[in-house]
Amino acid sequence: MESPTLSERMARWQILFSEYDITYVSQKSIKGSTIVDFLASRAMEEYEPLRFDFPDEDLMGISKKEGESSKVQSWKMSFDGASNALGHVIGAVLVSPEGNHYPLTARLNFFCTNNIAEYEACIMGLCSAIERKIKILEVYGDSALVIYQIRGDWEVRDSKLVKYRDLIAELVNEFKEVTLTTPMRRKPIG
Incomplete structure (x- = not known):
């Protein structure tokens, strides 16, 4: 007897899960080599420190206030x-x-x-x-x-x-x- 293919096994599991209101959603995968290639390509570039500006955040803007004393900076x-x-x-x-x-x-x-x-x-x-x-x-x-x-x-x-x-x-x-x-x-x- 020939073993069922992956798609046949998935179809059987979906039928079994449907009894319990469980829906199977396939997970999108990224090949490990793709991540490695990306990281390796970045390793050759110059180091860039973390940037702490958040342009899409409207939380605040930190800046020096007018008339603020330069002696005591907070x-x-x-x-x-x-x-x-x-x-x-x-x-x-x-x-x-x-x-x-x-x-x-x-x-x-x-x-x-x-x-x-x-x-x-x-x-x-x-x-x-x-x-x-x-x-x-x-x-x-x-x-x-x-x-x-x-x-x-x-x-x-x-x-x-x-x-x-x-x-x-x-x-x-x-x-x-x-x-x-x-x-x-x-x-x-x-």
Whole structure:
């Protein structure tokens, strides 16, 4: 007896899956040699450092303000967090007054909401800034909820977020000046 071809086996599996409302979707594949060829072609090119400009993001624009004193320049920190079925990741970038970028990323090993991930990202960035002995910091985040709760503009209704907000309030006390900014407006705290 001749063994069934791949397409015959796939058809049989589709019939069996249809009983359970399971639909088979074929996965598009990329030959391994294609990826290797691409990576090998890039190896010969000159090294290009990571670019930290995000032209399709309307989150913010970091620039020197008019009339800003050149003596006291602040560091800048942007943070973001995400939680979905693929995992929970956080990130922050510290930018020195000279324009040097210090990226931070982490994967959270516990279940959390997007708001918790945003708080965790902010905490990670603030802790890193404290370790660097930064005293003046401009903090940029895309989560209006987190920024407004930290500022005290909005009350914290979710009991899981109260401890996060309290921890950030303690961390902010380590700085001389902290400014929290959303894409909409800017307001100093502390």
